[in-house]
Amino acid sequence: EVQLVESGGDLVQPGRSLRLSCTASGFNFGDSAISWFRQAPGKGLEWLTFIRRKTNGGTTEYAASARGRFIISRDDSRRIAYLQMNSLKIEDTAVYYCAREVPGTGGDFDDWGQGTLVTVSS
Amino acid sequence: QAGLTQPPSMSKGLRQTATLTCTGSSNNVGIEGAAWLQQHQGHPPKVLSYRNNNRPSGISERISTSKSGNTASLTITGLQPEDEADYYCSTWDRSISAWVFGGGTKLTVL
Numbered sequence: 001e002v003q004l005v006e007s008g009g010d011l012v013q014p015g016r017s018l019r020l021s022c023t024a025s026g027f028n029f030g031d032s033a034i035s036w037f038r039q040a041p042g043k044g045l046e047w048l049t050f051i052r053r054k055t056n057g058g059t060t061e062y063a064a065s066a067r068g069r070f071i072i073s074r075d076d077s078r079r080i081a082y083l084q085m086n087s088l089k090i091e092d093t094a095v096y097y098c099a100r101e102v103p104g105t106g107g108d109f110d111d112w113g114q115g116t117l118v119t120v121s122s
Numbered sequence: 123q124a125g126l127t128q129p130p131s132m133s134k135g136l137r138q139t140a141t142l143t144c145t146g147s148s149n150n151v152g153i154e155g156a157a158w159l160q161q162h163q164g165h166p167p168k169v170l171s172y173r174n175n176n177r178p179s180g181i182s183e184r185i186s187t188s189k190s191g192n193t194a195s196l197t198i199t200g201l202q203p204e205d206e207a208d209y210y211c212s213t214w215d216r217s218i219s220a221w222v223f224g225g226g227t228k229l230t231v232l
Contacts, residue, residue, distance in 0.1 A: 035221070045159070045167060045210050047221035063220050097166055107214065108157050108172040109221075115166055 002026040002111045004098050009116030016088055020116060022081040022098030030054060033101035034074060034081040035109045038094040038118075046094075048072075050101075050109070051081065088120045125222030126151065126211055133230040138201050144194045144211030144224050156194035156211040158187060161226075163207075171196065173213055198229075206231045 008020040022034060035050035048066040051074050052059050060072055071084040081098060095117050099109040127145040134140045144156050155173040171177050171187040184199045194213075198205055211224040 044226045045161075045212070045223045047212075047223065050221075061219055064218075102172070102178075105172045105174060105176070108169070108174075110169040110172075110178060112166045112168070 002100070004100060004111055004113035006096060006098055006113045006116035009096065009118045011119045011121065012088055013122050014088060014090055014120055017084070017086045018088060018118060020083040020085070020096055020098075020118070022083070022113065024079045024081070024100065027100065029079040030076040031103070033107070033109075034072075035099050035101070036070075036072060036081075036083045037097045037099065037112075038092075039097070039115075040091070040094040043094075048096075049083070053101075085118070088118075090120050092118060093120045094118060125215060125220075126156070126213070126224035128209075128211060128224035128227045130225065131228045131230070133232055134201050135232045136201055136203070139197060139199045140201055140205075140229060142196045142198075142209050142211075142227050142229070144196070146192050146194075146213065146215075146222070147217075148192060149217035150192075150213045150215040150222060151189065151194050151211075152192040153216065154213045155189050156187075156213045158185075158194075158196045159210045159212065161208045161210065167210065170209075201231050203231055205229060 033052045036048045049062045049072045051072045074081045095115040097115045099112045102110045158171045159167040161167045208226045210226045215222045
């Protein structure tokens with residue numbers, strides 16, 4: 001069974017940093033791009049970033065809201081993708097989800113995890 | 123801010139058919155199509171359909187999708203109480219190299 005589990009969410013003060021983890025099981029992690037999304041309380045879904053598989057260069061793409069403050073990375077040996085979040089703002093408060101690229105879909109993401117809550121507050 | 127446009131709400135009766143729309147541009151929906159996700163309150167999103175209109179394994183045959191120009195549609199037939207949820211469309215926007223979402227449609231089954 002394909003499973004993605006996010007962790008690392010916490011209550012942090014504005015300006016601080018936080019690293020989220022997305023731990024995968026049930027599929028060949030190294031063959032999949034991984035993406036991060038978020039959902040602020042009572043709001044819609046927002047894409048943040050994705051990282052391609054190593055055979056596609058392991059390159060990354062970022063939404064404008066994440067570029068410059070957030071960094072995605074992956075450790076294929078540990079089957080974990082990370083989201084390093086720096087200079088956090090109150091408006092970064094959200095549930096953060098990861099998802100994997102589904103083979104044969106041309107780049108669509110599925111198998112979302114349960115999410116991890118990040119609260120930015122003083 | 124949503125990149126795609128969805129009506130904020132829709133109400134339909136039990137066993138009726140609901141058609142939800144998602145309007146984008148020639149840079150996203152028009153060329154890429156749209157994926158559709160369902161989200162129940164307090165739960166993570168679940169993908170109902172990929173941009174190629176294929177359904178993931180286990181998704182009901184009551185779900186179908188289509189596209190006309192820059193507008194994608196999700197049709198749910200024989201509405202059931204469990205279909206009451208928020209529905210989001212999403213696709214890749216080639217002009218900004220980013221995944222974009224619609225603001226979501228809250229479907230109420232009466």
